[in-house]
Amino acid sequence: MLTFNRVEFAYPKTTPYHFDFRVNRGEIVGIAGASGSGKSTLLDLVAGFQTPSSGQIELDDNSLLRLAPEERPVSILFQKDNVFAHLTAAQNVQLGRKDYINTSEKLAEVGLAGFENQKCASLSGGQQQRVALARTLARNQPILLLDEPFSALDGDTASQMRDLVKNLVKQHNWHAILVSHHSQDFDALADQLFNLKDGRLEAVVR
Amino acid sequence: MPSLPALNNNKTRSRPMGGTFPLLRAPRLLVGLLIALCVGALICALIAIIWQAADLFGNPKTSSIDIFHLLRMSAIQAGLSVLLAFVTGSIVAIALTRLTFFGKPFVLAFLSAGLVLPTLVVAFGLLAIWGRAGLINDIGQSVGLGKLPFTIFGLQGILAAHTILNGSFAARIFYDRLQALPSASLKLGQSLGLSEWQRFTILDWPVLKSAMPGLGATIFLMCFTSFSVVLLLGGGPANATFEVAIFEAVKLDFDLHRAALLAAAQLAFCLFIIIPTAGLKSNSVLIGASQNHLWAATGKVKWIIGALLFVLMLTYASPLLIILYEGFDPAIFKLISSRKFLNALATSCVIATASATIALTCAMLLAFARAELIYQNAGATSTNILRTVISAPVFAYLATPSIVLALGFFLLARFAGLDTSKVGIYVVVIANALLALPLANATLGPPVEKIANKHFRLVKSLNINGWRRFRFIELPLIRKECAYVFALGFSYSFGDLGVIALFGTDDFSTLPWMMYRALGAYRSNDAAMLAAILLFIAVFSFYIFPKILGGRDNAHLQ
Numbered sequence: 001m002l003t004f005n006r007v008e009f010a011y012p013k014t015t016p017y018h019f020d021f022r023v024n025r026g027e028i029v030g031i032a033g034a035s036g037s038g039k040s041t042l043l044d045l046v047a048g049f050q051t052p053s054s055g056q057i058e059l060d061d062n063s064l065l066r067l068a069p070e071e072r073p074v075s076i077l078f079q080k081d082n083v084f085a086h087l088t089a090a091q092n093v094q095l096g097r098k099d100y101i102n103t104s105e106k107l108a109e110v111g112l113a114g115f116e117n118q119k120c121a122s123l124s125g126g127q128q129q130r131v132a133l134a135r136t137l138a139r140n141q142p143i144l145l146l147d148e149p150f151s152a153l154d155g156d157t158a159s160q161m162r163d164l165v166k167n168l169v170k171q172h173n174w175h176a177i178l179v180s181h182h183s184q185d186f187d188a189l190a191d192q193l194f195n196l197k198d199g200r201l202e203a204v205v206r
Numbered sequence: 207m208p209s210l211p212a213l214n215n216n217k218t219r220s221r222p223m224g225g226t227f228p229l230l231r232a233p234r235l236l237v238g239l240l241i242a243l244c245v246g247a248l249i250c251a252l253i254a255i256i257w258q259a260a261d262l263f264g265n266p267k268t269s270s271i272d273i274f275h276l277l278r279m280s281a282i283q284a285g286l287s288v289l290l291a292f293v294t295g296s297i298v299a300i301a302l303t304r305l306t307f308f309g310k311p312f313v314l315a316f317l318s319a320g321l322v323l324p325t326l327v328v329a330f331g332l333l334a335i336w337g338r339a340g341l342i343n344d345i346g347q348s349v350g351l352g353k354l355p356f357t358i359f360g361l362q363g364i365l366a367a368h369t370i371l372n373g374s375f376a377a378r379i380f381y382d383r384l385q386a387l388p389s390a391s392l393k394l395g396q397s398l399g400l401s402e403w404q405r406f407t408i409l410d411w412p413v414l415k416s417a418m419p420g421l422g423a424t425i426f427l428m429c430f431t432s433f434s435v436v437l438l439l440g441g442g443p444a445n446a447t448f449e450v451a452i453f454e455a456v457k458l459d460f461d462l463h464r465a466a467l468l469a470a471a472q473l474a475f476c477l478f479i480i481i482p483t484a485g486l487k488s489n490s491v492l493i494g495a496s497q498n499h500l501w502a503a504t505g506k507v508k509w510i511i512g513a514l515l516f517v518l519m520l521t522y523a524s525p526l527l528i529i530l531y532e533g534f535d536p537a538i539f540k541l542i543s544s545r546k547f548l549n550a551l552a553t554s555c556v557i558a559t560a561s562a563t564i565a566l567t568c569a570m571l572l573a574f575a576r577a578e579l580i581y582q583n584a585g586a587t588s589t590n591i592l593r594t595v596i597s598a599p600v601f602a603y604l605a606t607p608s609i610v611l612a613l614g615f616f617l618l619a620r621f622a623g624l625d626t627s628k629v630g631i632y633v634v635v636i637a638n639a640l641l642a643l644p645l646a647n648a649t650l651g652p653p654v655e656k657i658a659n660k661h662f663r664l665v666k667s668l669n670i671n672g673w674r675r676f677r678f679i680e681l682p683l684i685r686k687e688c689a690y691v692f693a694l695g696f697s698y699s700f701g702d703l704g705v706i707a708l709f710g711t712d713d714f715s716t717l718p719w720m721m722y723r724a725l726g727a728y729r730s731n732d733a734a735m736l737a738a739i740l741l742f743i744a745v746f747s748f749y750i751f752p753k754i755l756g757g758r759d760n761a762h763l764q
Contacts, residue, residue: 024681
């Protein structure tokens with residue numbers, strides 16, 4: 001279980017954020033909120049790009065706070081720039097691991113069989129997101145952070161990606177946090193939904 | 207901002223346009239074309255005069271020119287200078303993206319000012335450290351180690367000065383490019399645990415590599431046409447460049463035939479370099495782009511790059527620090543109250559202000575003319591032709607470096623029967639404005655065209671033209687860039703020795719010219735004080751004008 005235990009964080013001269021919630025295995029927690037409300041900050045705290053002023057972030061009772069970003073058991077999907085465009089799809093997937101893996105298998109799992117040697121620059125936005133997802137599979141880390149990963153995709157592609165992400169989270173029992181502006185994302189994916197307002201999370205009854 | 211006047215004025219509504227010729231009804235386009243043609247005509251006239259002079263003046267039999275030697279030496283020193291600027295600049299830029307420390311904004315400001323450092327001052331600073339009577343030799347002798355086994359004069363001195371001038375420029379460009387890397391890519395790389403080597407090869411190197419062709423061509427041309435540095439540190443004809451050879455032919459030997467032939471040769475070689483590189487993307491010179499994620503180095507890497515950064519910054523800054531140290535001594539009060547100094551200071555200020563104003567105005571009008579093509583939604587063919595014509599003057603400096611430009615004006619004045627000492631001030635103003643134009647254009651062009659691309663539908667539908675478009679749409683969005691261009695033009699012109707070198711006299715003197723004369727007369731104390739003043743004013747102007755003229759920030763263009 002991923003736990004935010006009385007976590008506090010504040011940028012200089014701003015209202016502090018308070019986070020206190022849990023994410024169970026195989027669960028996707030949605031975080032809604034206005035622009036600038038602190039949704040991405042919450043993800044940065046899990047990934048280690050920001051450090052809370054107090055409180056604990058734990059995975060199965062082990063604190064994440066003492067770990068550097070590269071040591072944390074986390075995979076991230078951003079809205080864009082999820083791949084290194086000048087590398088091939090296979091190279092991007094392999095970057096997720098120190099040991100050699102069968103990248104073709106991972107790419108096939110996200111519907112990109114045969115795309116191994118394609119430079120990511122030549123792939124569509126949806127295909128690039130799939131490459132990033134294949135890398136997430138290769139890493140197989142227990143925490144998945146989704147920072148508006150469907151916002152730059154067209155309707156059909158976004159819908160396919162949502163299904164793919166949901167299946168993978170359930171199948172691999174990842175703890176996922178989804179930040180988005182779009183209710184369709186939460187409708188399709190979120191098991192729990194919070195609204196982030198004035199630095200605090202409010203549960204949304206659905 | 208004052209409220210916008212009523213816009214629904216049918217009398218000012220533009221007529222529908224299409225094709226090439228109706229485009230010429232747009233006043234901005236006409237003004238841009240007029241400027242482009244004037245500058246083009248001026249450059250052509252100067253080149254023609256130089257050719258004419260080759261036939262008219264001097265005796266070809268007595269003029270001995272080793273063009274191959276000049277070409278070889280210019281190319282070797284320029285090539286090595288590019289290499290050294292790239293190596294040192296990329297190390298500094300990479301270190302700055304990985305470290306956070308007190309004084310980092312000052313280091314970044316110092317690197318930005320590298321572009322406007324008076325070259326004469328940097329060369330003099332190197333002499334003050336590494337020269338025969340320099341700091342290192344003084345220390346060596348005082349501790350009994352004797353004199354340095356090498357001299358600063360020659361290729362090594364030229365390379366050192368060029369590395370200081372262009373390494374800091376390259377570092378700033380590389381840093382801006384690296385800062386433009388998306389935060390997401392950095393976060394991703396950090397989260398994936400990329401090693402330092404992987405970070406360099408996957409994230410940094412593609413960015414640095416993409417900046418190198420354009421930047422390399424610019425630095426190569428600047429070094430190929432280097433004047434003050436080679437004049438002061440070259441150590442004789444063995445390391446002379448075309449610019450120095452032309453200067454010596456005119457000023458020392460008064461062999462205009464040789465000068466004209468050298469100028470023609472330099473022009474040909476510069477064009478040979480410019481034509482293949484003209485299509486390369488220009489480098490932004492604005493202080494600016496920043497991403498908000500710092501992926502800091504840790505452990506051993508942090509200390510290694512920290513040490514490298516310290517050594518390189520010390521190398522860049524040491525000639526300037528010693529000038530400030532040696533220059534500001536009590537005798538400075540006597541110097542700055544002398545009539546000669548005050549005259550030279552006033553002349554320098556007038557020339558720098560006038561040439562910066564002309565450069566800014568021309569760059570703005572040329573940028574508006576190019577943007578007008580977007581507003582008029584012209585057809586692709588006519589747009590390309592007109593765009594090329596309007597952009598041509600930007601290459602004026604690259605095709606005709608300062609000494610060639612100065613020689614052309616010098617000959618023009620003589621042909622016209624004018625006293626070169628009397629027309630000197632006008633010539634120096636115009637020449638310095640032309641020299642600043644490429645950088646002014648590179649700074650103003652992209653934002654003005656971005657505004658046009660973003661707003662042309664709205665601007666056309668509201669029929670906002672001419673002054674109102676400038677006042678309410680464009681100026682608020684480019685004010686900071688305009689102030690930067692003015693500061694750049696002012697500082698650049700203030701420290702320039704290239705053009706004044708042919709026109710300077712006892713009566714017509716600028717601070718760089720006065721400093722050069724002091725050096726020539728072995729008055730090194732005066733030269734040091736003048737160098738300190740020059741350095742202070744050039745850098746201070748570069749810092750203060752954007753603050754005064756640019757406001758706090760541009761209105762936001764998303």
